[in-house]
Structures are given as structure tokens and as C-alpha cells.
Amino acid sequence: MTRKLDDLVAAADPASGRVRLISGNWKMNLNHLEAIALVQKLYHLLRPEDFRYAEVGIHPPFTALRSLQLTFEADRMPFTLGAQNCSDEAAGAYTGEVSAPMLAKLGVGYVIVGHSERRRLFHETSELVARKALAVQQAGMHPIVCIGESAQERAAGMTQEVLTAQLSPVLESYPVGAIDGVVIAYEPVWAIGAGEAADPDAVGEITRAIRAFVSERLGEAVGARIRIQYGGSVNVGNARAFMTLDDVDGLLVGGASLDPDAFALLIKSA
Numbered sequence: 001m002t003r004k005l006d007d008l009v010a011a012a013d014p015a016s017g018r019v020r021l022i023s024g025n026w027k028m029n030l031n032h033l034e035a036i037a038l039v040q041k042l043y044h045l046l047r048p049e050d051f052r053y054a055e056v057g058i059h060p061p062f063t064a065l066r067s068l069q070l071t072f073e074a075d076r077m078p079f080t081l082g083a084q085n086c087s088d089e090a091a092g093a094y095t096g097e098v099s100a101p102m103l104a105k106l107g108v109g110y111v112i113v114g115h116s117e118r119r120r121l122f123h124e125t126s127e128l129v130a131r132k133a134l135a136v137q138q139a140g141m142h143p144i145v146c147i148g149e150s151a152q153e154r155a156a157g158m159t160q161e162v163l164t165a166q167l168s169p170v171l172e173s174y175p176v177g178a179i180d181g182v183v184i185a186y187e188p189v190w191a192i193g194a195g196e197a198a199d200p201d202a203v204g205e206i207t208r209a210i211r212a213f214v215s216e217r218l219g220e221a222v223g224a225r226i227r228i229q230y231g232g233s234v235n236v237g238n239a240r241a242f243m244t245l246d247d248v249d250g251l252l253v254g255g256a257s258l259d260p261d262a263f264a265l266l267i268k269s270a
């Protein structure tokens with residue numbers, strides 16, 4: 001379900017004008033009944049003003065999308081529905097795949113593409129990720145494009161190089177007029193599921209460099225409008241430190257989004 005424009009304007013950061021976005025990536029967890037129970041509990045823990053601070057996206061497995069779509073509609077819950085992946089093809093003989101138009105039909109607003117788990121475990125290249133981002137845009141949704149360096153790449157001083165290489169195919173192929181609908185999620189691979197997040201000062205520097213790179217490639221106006229999330233062991237204790245960084249507009253939360261009490265507190269603390 002997509003939220004009304006006036007709600008989203010309220011969720012914008014007054015300094016940057018960018019709408020904050022806190023997204024819960026459930027990964028391969030929770031069946032559709034557990035998914036309904038979690039969002040009902042989460043919704044009751046949040047007050048209307050919590051939704052005015054940021055747009056809150058929920059990214060369940062595909063099998064729970066229809067159930068959550070109906071739950072959000074029936075109870076008028078102002079969450080935005082999200083998916084974790086999609087095919088770069090619109091339809092056809094691709095056994096086991098799910099297309100972007102199918103997700104759009106379910107009311108999905110955001111689709112995560114290029115998560116490091118998909119790059120690493122399912123061998124997704126940055127070119128494929130760029131095609132998926134384009135498929136998401138063509139179906140009328142927004143891609144959340146994940147980029148991030150591994151521990152080895154970081155140790156070798158290659159962070160900036162890796163991030164720009166991952167991002168470039170998206171910036172080169174995406175329609176220029178729609179590019180500010182892209183959300184970039186900076187998720188250092190070594191911080192995912194690690195229990196310890198990256199240092200906020202370092203994230204501040206890296207996200208500033210990501211925005212500068214977008215500005216350099218596509219102009220200052222686009223750079224100023226594109227949204228950047230941080231992800232990797234975000235929890236109640238550190239969410240605010242990331243949200244107060246100038247170039248961070250939101251969070252991509254894994255483990256902590258599976259616990260409604262923790263996720264509600266995290267949204268409030270941010």
C-alpha cells in the first residue's frame with residue numbers, strides 16, 4: 001500500500017526535503033500467518049506521529065505479500081509494502097521467478113535489488129542488478145539498490161572503488177528523469193548480521209562520498225534528491241546515530257525488524 005502524499009511530505013527531513021525511509025528486510029523468515037501477526041503487533045505499538053517521522057516499509061518473503069497487502073488495506077495500516085527481489089524480465093519461461101509487474105499489482109512500493117546475500121549466494125552481477133532496478137522502475141515502483149564492500153575489500157582500501165563499480169551500471173542505465181526515485185542502501189557486507197554496526201562517522205563519510213559520486217555523474221540536483229539508507233546491524237541503540245547523519249535518509253534493518261517490540265522502539269528512537 002502506498003501512503004498519501006501529505007503523509008509523505010510530513011515524513012520529509014526539513015533540512016534536506018528528502019522523505020525518510022525505514023525499511024524492514026525480513027529475508028527468508030516468517031510464513032504468511034506469522035507475517036500478519038507481526039505487523040498487527042507492530043502497528044499497535046506505533047502511534048500516528050511515528051509514521052509522520054518516516055515512511056515505514058515492510059519487506060516480507062513473496063509468500064506473505066498478498067496477506068500483508070490485504071491486512072494493510074483492511075486495517076488502514078500506513079506501512080509501505082516492499083519486496084526483497086524480482087526478475088529483470090517482465091514475463092515468460094523463467095521457472096521460479098517473480099516479475100516486477102506482478103509485485104506492482106500487489107501494491108508493492110519498493111523492491112530491494114542487489115542485496116549482498118543475492119550478489120554473493122546467487123551470483124548476481126551489478127549489470128543484472130541494474131536491469132532489475134530498471135524493471136522495478138518500469139513497473140512503477142522504486143528500487144532500493146544495495147551496495148557494500150566486503151571485509152577483504154575494506155582491508156585492501158577498496159571501499160570507494162567497489163561502491164562506485166556497483167552503482168555505476170544503475171546510474172548509466174536508469175532513465176535520468178526518474179533517477180531520484182532510486183534509493184541507495186549502503187550496507188557494508190561485514191556489518192550485516194554481525195551484531196556490530198559500522199562506525200557512524202565512517203558511514204557519514206562514505207554516504208557523503210556516494211552522494212558526491214551521484215552529483216558528479218548526474219548533476220547536483222539529482223545528488224541532492226537521491227535517498228541513501230544505511231544497513232548492517234542497525235538496532236534500537238544505534239538507529240539515531242545513523243539517522244542524524246546529513247547524507248543518511250533512512251535505514252535498512254534486518255534482524256531487528258523481525259521483533260515487533262524492537263522494531264517499534266527503533267522507529268521511535270530514530
Ligand SMILES: O=C(CO)COP(=O)(O)O
Pocket residue numbers: 025115187191192193194195231232233234252253254255256
Ligand atoms: O542485510 C540487512 C538488511 O538488508 C541487515 O541485516 P541486519 O540488520 O540483520 O544486520
